[in-house]
Amino acid sequence: MPLTIGMIAHDRKKPELAQWASDHAGLIMRHRIVATATTGSVLKQSMPDLEIRLVKSGPLGGDQQIGAMIAQGELDALFFFPDPLQAQPHDVDVKALLRLVLVYDIPAAFSPRTATALAQSGLLKG
Numbered sequence: 394m395p396l397t398i399g400m401i402a403h404d405r406k407k408p409e410l411a412q413w414a415s416d417h418a419g420l421i422m423r424h425r426i427v428a429t430a431t432t433g434s435v436l437k438q439s440m441p442d443l444e445i446r447l448v449k450s451g452p453l454g455g456d457q458q459i460g461a462m463i464a465q466g467e468l469d470a471l472f473f474f475p476d477p478l479q480a481q482p483h484d485v486d487v488k489a490l491l492r493l494v495l496v497y498d499i500p501a502a503f504s505p506r507t508a509t510a511l512a513q514s515g516l517l518k519g
């Protein structure tokens with residue numbers, strides 16, 4: 394069964410998420426991907442065949458849109474690579490998204506190694 398998976402990265406982490414996604418293309422391609430706008434366009438560059446539903450860019454409300462999907466039971470997992478060394482103008486939105494991840498106990502990974510661990514958990518094998 395395809396899952397709905399969120400993919401988001403802050404600017405300096407986008408290359409890491411794109412690399413991780415390409416390395417795990419076989420798993421990722423089985424699922425429905427929803428991404429914030431800029432992250433999604435970067436993913437598309439390395440994986441042109443990947444179908445991605447784009448929401449707004451994070452600073453323009455994309456994190457809140459993904460959060461709303463969580464609240465509505467529409468997101469099965471989240472891969473979010475935030476930048477711990479750079480302040481974000483929409484920090485409150487990022488916090489709100491992370492809070493909903495915890496409220497709804499959404500399987501989530503925030504770095505390449507935790508993403509690999511989550512992928513190896515069997516969750517994405519469908």
Ligand SMILES: O=C(CO)COP(=O)(O)O
Pocket residue numbers: 401402403404428429430431432433449450451452455456487
């Ligand atoms: O800012 C983001 C997450 O907080 C991501 O937004 P973009 O993918 O549009 O850069």
